[in-house]
Amino acid sequence: MGAVETAMQGLRNKIASGELGPGQKCPPEAELCAQLGVSRSSLREAVRAMSALGIMESRHGSGTYISSLEPTVILQNFALLVDLLPLDGLLELFEIRRLMESHAAAAAAANATPAAVAALTELLESMEGTDNPSEYSEYDSRFHEEICRASGNSTLAGLVGIFRSRGGHFHIFDGDIGAAVREGSTDGHRAIVEAIAQRNPTLAATSMAAHIAQTEQWLKKLRPAPRLQD
Incomplete structure (x- = not known):
């Protein structure tokens, strides 16, 4: 599994377990990288991919959040x-x-x-x-x-x-x-x-x-x- 896939899997696990819930702000980037064991570039690529799927969203000047996770x-x-x-x-x-x-x-x-x-x-x-x-x-x-x-x-x-x-x-x-x-x-x-x-x-x-x-x-x-x- 590549680094980006590792980061995505880690983020999915956090969301599926409820550690990160709908609308919740994600931990700082450095903290997430340490938790998932990936580089900043891999984490950012994973976040972009998850955002494209409607699962996460980056807010300029505020941070990265989990979406509403509404089925629709x-x-x-x-x-x-x-x-x-x-x-x-x-x-x-x-x-x-x-x-x-x-x-x-x-x-x-x-x-x-x-x-x-x-x-x-x-x-x-x-x-x-x-x-x-x-x-x-x-x-x-x-x-x-x-x-x-x-x-x-x-x-x-x-x-x-x-x-x-x-x-x-x-x-x-x-x-x-x-x-x-x-x-x-x-x-x-x-x-x-x-x-x-x-x-x-x-x-x-x-x-x-x-x-x-x-x-x-x-x-x-x-x-x-x-x-x-x-």
């Missing part, structure tokens, strides 16, 4: 990696996405409020009423976001958003076959809304899993090239 902040850097995945890599993540969104749908059903059901129903009706692929894609994203919001787990919502963002680059709602894809997707959404309205977590999870599996099959069949969003 840490996930921003994970999003950069997911955004580079080719289609085959994204498809491997669909198994994880099915599990996460099925859990979110079940939690949304268990916690269903009239307002949440009304919001999902309105988005479903908007999807049914548009022939515009871009509009449909926007309603689709908001639909899944609403379910994650209703689940009450912000970290889950953040992870789902990351996976869905990359998937959106493949634009399966466009083109000659897009209408059929949209119709199948809407049918899946309708089943999910009905399950949530019935406050049936098991049916909601099953409906969501089937819906995402259908999207995965379309991607495998069409194998569209990614197009970056404007």
